Amino acid sequence: MKKAILAGLRWTSLRLRLVVVFALVALTAAVSASGIAYWLNREAVLVRTQDAALGDFRQEMQNRAASLPLRPTAHDLQTTAQQMAASSRSGYHVSSGYQVLLVDERDPGKPIVGASDVDRFTLDDVPASLQEAVAKKQKVTDSNSYPYHLFWQRRTLRGKPYLVGGTKIIGGGATGYMLASLDQERQDLNSLAWSLGIATGLALLGSALLAQAAATTVLRPVQRLGDAARQLGEGKLDTRLRVSGTDxxxxxxxxxxxxxxxxxxxxxxxxxxxxxxxxxxxxxxxxxxxxxxxxxxxxxxxxxxxxxxxxxxxxxxxxxxxxxxxxxxxxxxxxxxxxxxAGTAKLVLDNVDIADQITACIDARAWLDAVDLDAERGIMARLDPRRLDVILANLIGNALKHGGSPVRVSVRVEGEELVIAVRDHGPGIPEEVLPHVFDRFYKASASRPRSEGSGLGLSIAMENAHIHGGDITAANSPEGGAVFVLRLPRGGGEEA
Known part of the structure; x- marks a missing residue:
């Protein structure tokens, strides 16, 4: 279970980052390529359609609208517009042709209009800005040979895209407007967009699969290295990795x-x-x-x-x-x-009354007058009596030797743990000495290398606590003096 969790954590860290980075790079490249391709195709399609329609409309204006009489009737304009529209449907194959609107004046101030289909194209469909641009006479210069030009706009009418163009016959004549539908081109471009979107999705999926394969290839040696380092940390010093390649x-x-x-x-x-x-x-x-x-x-x-x-x-x-x-x-x-x-120290466990055990330890060493015991009878624990006696003798003896009497020994139970505190009323332990009090042969003063003890008492007490599954801590009491706290499990340690 633990290995599975660790493996999951590894997957969600480096492997996921590699997959995400690969996917983002592929997505960015695919979206950029698709966007550029769509934009280029869109412009190419629209420009081709636009140029074809406007070119055909210009030619029809020259061939048919320019042949109208000087003062045409509305019927003349309508007939010519219908002929131009019909010609666009037969010759303009990019879409379904265009509609034509011709505007002229039979008398000054009395415009007449002829439309190829009044239901599909009227003068209201022509933007005012386009009408103004078409009607405006340009100055003829070396760089501008004609007073009137062909102008166009793309606009949406009735929810569909259209191309609206217009021009005026030079030398006097009708003004013509054309309306070409771009709906077919829009559908083609939508199909292209869907195709590019699907291609982008497939590219993203392919990049994720490639990223997974690449991440597996890269992370497998890293995982083996991590497993080997873990085994090395567990003490398997003969762990080695199989080396292949030169990367x-x-x-x-x-x-x-x-x-x-x-x-x-x-x-x-x-x-x-x-x-x-x-x-x-x-x-x-x-x-x-x-x-x-x-x-x-x-x-x-x-x-x-x-x-x-x-x-x-x-x-x-x-x-x-x-x-x-x-x-x-x-x-x-x-x-x-x-x-x-050497790891040969063993426990010989027995059910011990802690108060009786401490009393026996103090009595055997004639410390009854110097030690104040605060322990209720009947507190039982499964311990090694001999090793507990060694711990108590070292802690109490150390308190009497360095702290002075009276030494107070208190016993309490915290859950399944036995807590024995040994406190003296001496000057306490210097702060720089506290981390070393359980070290073997440690001397608090270098000027006093020789002492009455062996320098091993507290170290042996700590080892005896550890073999029971407990611990000893040393600190200074706020009221003065040093306090050693022994914590042991009441259920006993390792069996012999």
Whole structure:
């Protein structure tokens, strides 16, 4: 389930971005190409239709409208307009021809109009601006040989597109207007737009498929690299990638393999040195136990005879006794540490009354007068009694040694967790020392490298808490003094 979620997250990140980028690029290119193609085709179609219609209309004006009598009748204009329209339908094959409207004056101020089809084309359909442009006489110059020109406009009439053109016979005569439908061209352009839209959609779909294939090709080595890095982080230092090709991803795989090989070698060397060091400490501690046993026996005899010794020799004997005991504690602690490092330390769990266990720990070390216990009887937990005694002895002993009495030990239950707080009334722990109080052989003052303890007590207490599945924290109380808080699960840790 977790791998599936991770895979989904990977898909929605880099893979999706690649697909989206490919799709956007393809969409932009397709839309741009389709838009340009549509615009070019539109202009080509409209210009071709427009030029053909206007050219045919100009020719008809020269051939037929110019042949009208000087003062034509409305019938003359209508007949000529119908002939021009019929000629456009037979010769103008781009669409269905055009309608014609002829305007002239039989008498001054009395215009007459002849239309090829009054139901389809009247003077009202001709824009006023176009009428003005057609009727306006231009000045004849070297660059302008004619006083009248052919003008045109595209406009929408009754919901359909049309081309409206007009011109005037030079030298006096009728003014002609034509109306050509562009509906067929609009339909052709709409069909072209649909075709380009479908082509754009197909291009977008194809680009998405290509992007998916490209993303798979690119991301597969990246995914393998991520899996290999994850395995390397999990401790599988022999993980290597198969390298193929000469591209950047292949170079990255080679770099990863070299890094993994170097890391494996360094970790192997460090592990070998650590194992040798641990074995040396274990062997040394084991070998020291035999002579220490003999020394302990001798020192006990000397201690029993201390009252009968020469006063000049007694201090030396007491020093030998105390240092022998300290050495014995140090060796036992070193052996305990090597068991933790080797992973051979085990729990022997039992149901323990916490109040009774703390009382027994304090009583065994004659601390009853210096320790204030706040714990209700009947609080049970499944723990290793010996290891709990080691934790309590170290925490309470450390509080008495460095903080001074009275030391307060309080017990409470928070859910399924047992919380034991040990607080002293001393000066507290310096802030720079707090992060290191559980380090092995840590000395708060470099000017006092030698102390009565082994320097391993708090470290061993922490290891015993961890093997139970718990933890110990150290802090300074706002009311003064240091507070060590032990948290242990009431259900017990790992079984032996």
């Amino acid at each position: 950047e991803l292949a170079d990255l795989s080679r770099t990863f393999n070299k890094t993994a090989e170097s890391l494996e070698k360094k970790v192997s060397d460090m592990s070998a040195r650590e194992e040798a060091s641990r074995r040396f400490v274990a062997d040394m501690s084991h070998e020291l136990r035999t002579p220490l046993t003999a020394l302990t026996a001798v020192t006990e005899v000397l201690e029993d005879e201390a009252d009968s010794l020469d006063p000049m020799i007694a201090p030396a004997v007491q020093l030998v006794v105390s240092e022998t005991r300290r050495l014995n504690v140090l060796v036992e602690n070193l052996m305990e540490v090597t068991r933790f490092d």
